[in-house]
Amino acid sequence: MARTLRFREALREAMIEEMDRDERVFLMGEEVGHYQGAYKVSEGMLDRFGDKRVVDTPIAESGFAGIGVGAAMVGLRPIIEFMTWNFSAVAFDQILNNAAKVRQMSGGQFECPIVFRGPNASARQVGSQHSHAMEHFYATVPGLKVVAPAFPADAKGLLKTAIRDDNPVLVMESETLYAVKGDVPDGEHLVELGRAHVVRPGRDVTLVAYSRMTHVALEAATDLEKEGVSAEVVDLRSLRPLDEGTIVASVERTHRLVVVHEGWPYGGVGAEIADRVQRLAFDALDAPILRVTTLDVPMPYSAKLEQACMPQRDRVIDAVRRTLARGTN
Amino acid sequence: MPPTPDTTPGPPPTRASSDLDRLAELYRQMLLVRRVEEESARAYAEGKIGGFLHLYIGQEAVAVGALAALRPEDYVVTTYRDHGIALAKGMTPRALLAELFGKSTGCSRGLGGSMHMFDREHNMLGGYGIVGGHIPLAAGVAFASKYRADGRVTVCFFGEGAVSIGGFHEGLSLAALWKLPIVFICENNEYAMGTPLSRSMSVEDVSLKALGYGMDRDRFVVDDVLEVERRIGEAVKRAREESLPTLVEVRTYRFRGHSMSDPAKYRTPAELEERKQRDPLARARASLVQRGLDEQRVEALERSVEAEVADAVKFANESPEPTLADLEPTTYKGPFAY
Numbered sequence: 005m006a007r008t009l010r011f012r013e014a015l016r017e018a019m020i021e022e023m024d025r026d027e028r029v030f031l032m033g034e035e036v037g038h039y040q041g042a043y044k045v046s047e048g049m050l051d052r053f054g055d056k057r058v059v060d061t062p063i064a065e066s067g068f069a070g071i072g073v074g075a076a077m078v079g080l081r082p083i084i085e086f087m088t089w090n091f092s093a094v095a096f097d098q099i100l101n102n103a104a105k106v107r108q109m110s111g112g113q114f115e116c117p118i119v120f121r122g123p124n125a126s127a128r129q130v131g132s133q134h135s136h137a138m139e140h141f142y143a144t145v146p147g148l149k150v151v152a153p154a155f156p157a158d159a160k161g162l163l164k165t166a167i168r169d170d171n172p173v174l175v176m177e178s179e180t181l182y183a184v185k186g187d188v189p190d191g192e193h194l195v196e197l198g199r200a201h202v203v204r205p206g207r208d209v210t211l212v213a214y215s216r217m218t219h220v221a222l223e224a225a226t227d228l229e230k231e232g233v234s235a236e237v238v239d240l241r242s243l244r245p246l247d248e249g250t251i252v253a254s255v256e257r258t259h260r261l262v263v264v265h266e267g268w269p270y271g272g273v274g275a276e277i278a279d280r281v282q283r284l285a286f287d288a289l290d291a292p293i294l295r296v297t298t299l300d301v302p303m304p305y306s307a308k309l310e311q312a313c314m315p316q317r318d319r320v321i322d323a324v325r326r327t328l329a330r331g332t333n
Numbered sequence: 334m335p336p337t338p339d340t341t342p343g344p345p346p347t348r349a350s351s352d353l354d355r356l357a358e359l360y361r362q363m364l365l366v367r368r369v370e371e372e373s374a375r376a377y378a379e380g381k382i383g384g385f386l387h388l389y390i391g392q393e394a395v396a397v398g399a400l401a402a403l404r405p406e407d408y409v410v411t412t413y414r415d416h417g418i419a420l421a422k423g424m425t426p427r428a429l430l431a432e433l434f435g436k437s438t439g440c441s442r443g444l445g446g447s448m449h450m451f452d453r454e455h456n457m458l459g460g461y462g463i464v465g466g467h468i469p470l471a472a473g474v475a476f477a478s479k480y481r482a483d484g485r486v487t488v489c490f491f492g493e494g495a496v497s498i499g500g501f502h503e504g505l506s507l508a509a510l511w512k513l514p515i516v517f518i519c520e521n522n523e524y525a526m527g528t529p530l531s532r533s534m535s536v537e538d539v540s541l542k543a544l545g546y547g548m549d550r551d552r553f554v555v556d557d558v559l560e561v562e563r564r565i566g567e568a569v570k571r572a573r574e575e576s577l578p579t580l581v582e583v584r585t586y587r588f589r590g591h592s593m594s595d596p597a598k599y600r601t602p603a604e605l606e607e608r609k610q611r612d613p614l615a616r617a618r619a620s621l622v623q624r625g626l627d628e629q630r631v632e633a634l635e636r637s638v639e640a641e642v643a644d645a646v647k648f649a650n651e652s653p654e655p656t657l658a659d660l661e662p663t664t665y666k667g668p669f670a671y
């Protein structure tokens with residue numbers, strides 16, 4: 005049996021279930037308690053768990069990210085919510101230098117079982133400082149795990165698994181997905197990290213995407229179908245660890261690959277996938293791998309320009325056509 | 334001259350005879366730190382230690398006195414100038430020197446090095462290399478103690494150079510807001526690398542920063558290790574019994590450069606000489622003899638420290654190096670996330 009939940013409700017269920025089963029788990033962040041969550045993800049949780057376990061913080065990302073790391077090192081299991089991942093930039097040092105490194109620096113003596121989560125990438129017209137796709141920065145760091153679900157069921161399952169993981173796990177959500185509905189299985193629902201999901205089978209081209217871009221890729225695939233092009237859509241779900249096996253298997257079937265993600269084209273998750281696929285499936289490729297990304301500029305405010313900068317269905321379709329024609333960027 | 338402390342010291346403690354044994358033990362620990370550091374400097378010159386090496390020589394009374402006020406289960410977090418603090422928290426000289434030599438028998442298997450001394454058994458939660466970055470982390474350790482009501486206290490050390498960076502302020506602000514059981518000890522050795530206090534702080538009294546956070550504070554000059562133990566002890570008591578943080582500024586001095594590569598040209602030889610005259614280590618020794626511990630017992634104690642250090646150097650020299658196989662398992666718990 006399954007129920008239909010919104011993305012934010014699925015995340016909330018994950019946190020509530022894990023906090024019910026494990027006293028060590030707590031939620032901390034700006035406006036998570038009394039305000040019920042800046043995006044209402046934690047609505048009702050303060051009432052349920054009290055202010056010991058649902059902790060409102062002042063505006064001090066570096067401070068409370070560091071508090072989380074220290075608490076995790078001595079046995080608690082913090083969930084640290086960033087109001088948005090953009091603001092994690094001022095806590096980057098805590099994540100990069102403390103959360104990701106403490107295990108190795110201590111020769112394996114200390115662990116950091118912590119979850120950092122919040123909405124990531126563009127919202128709607130929030131301008132250059134509030135539209136960052138931060139996963140590219142973090143996925144490059146050994147010691148961290150990064151997930152980016154596209155559907156409520158995966159949001160719940162991945163977050164629950166992340167909370168139980170003994171390593172730092174960064175959960176990238178999306179403001180634009182919080183209201184999206186989807187079926188979520190009843191009962192205990194865990195999704196393993198590092199497992200991509202073929203959400204639409206196809207023959208002619210593989211589209212790899214995650215988070216909101218999975219939905220864009222699916223829209224593109226629906227349109228392409230009308231042109232007689234069968235696109236397979238792989239929803240990554242997890243960026244680090246990366247399920248290269250599923251990607252490679254798909255490319256071996258379709259022989260063409262287009263990666264779709266928000267964030268800039270220089271480096272990043274798409275470039276990483278392109279590197280792996282050319283190494284692991286060189287002979288399977290019939291065309292260069294293409295990437296559809298945010299344009300290489302700070303995100304503008306203008307609605308029209310913002311849309312033009314972001315990966316859109318039409319740009320995905322165009323990339324697919326080019327790869328089918330063996331064209332290049 | 335160090336400044337006169339602006340907080341009035343309490344009445345002189347009554348010196349019970351057990352005080353003598355106590356002082357002897359603290360002197361032994363201070364000497365151990367001094368000798369380990371001197372051997373480290375030598376090993377560095379011989380190329381056996383690489384990277385940065387920040388010595389604690391001159392500041393021993395801070396770590397030894399402060400940590401004497403703790404229980405074994407209490408936590409300590411500090412900066413890259415961490416050797417003395419790790420030893421005072423109970424790390425063996427063997428584990429410390431082997432770490433400096435980059436050996437697999439080191440406290441962190443040779444993967445951490447001089448700046449990252451961790452010892453789980455002794456609740457030594459590490460030395461950290463980013464100035465101020467460990468201060469919120471330490472507050473988090475104290476947060477966990479309060480969350481679990483485990484009665485433990487966290488002590489967090491940092492230099493006065495850290496007082497200008499955000500992590501210091503965010504850490505103190507949250508610790509005060511949430512009434513965390515922690516003692517922040519600012520080891521004000523007057524220089525942040527080559528920058529003297531006068532060029533880094535608009536207000537020289539670091540302890541005043543506590544006022545803005547409504548936090549208790551203390552401030553004193555480190556001459557007598559027992560006095561350090563007593564004064565820090567008050568802050569530890571406040572943390573343990575009332576779950577309240579304290580900022581303590583201790584005025585101290587490092588006799589060596591910032592790190593091995595620093596010839597310390599920013600201060601005069603006369604200044605250094607004058608400070609060496611006030612060396613808390615020499616003072617502790619003189620005080621021991623003056624209070625009646627006979628010279629022979631002092632020397633026996635010193636010989637035992639020598640032997641311990643020599644053994645540790647030998648151990649570090651003879652230990653094997655870590656291998657590539659140590660890296661993946663220390664990066665992630667469980668399967669490597671590639």
Ligand SMILES: Cc1ncc(C[n+]2csc(CCOP(=O)(O)OP(=O)(O)O)c2C)c(N)n1
Nearest residue numbers: 414462463464492493494495522524525526
């Ligand atoms: C954020 C950051 N900036 C700069 C440095 C380089 N650095 C290392 S130690 C140091 C001076 C710190 O002095 P202080 O805090 O007084 O401590 P001390 O070395 O005297 O113990 C600097 C600038 C650093 N490690 N981290």
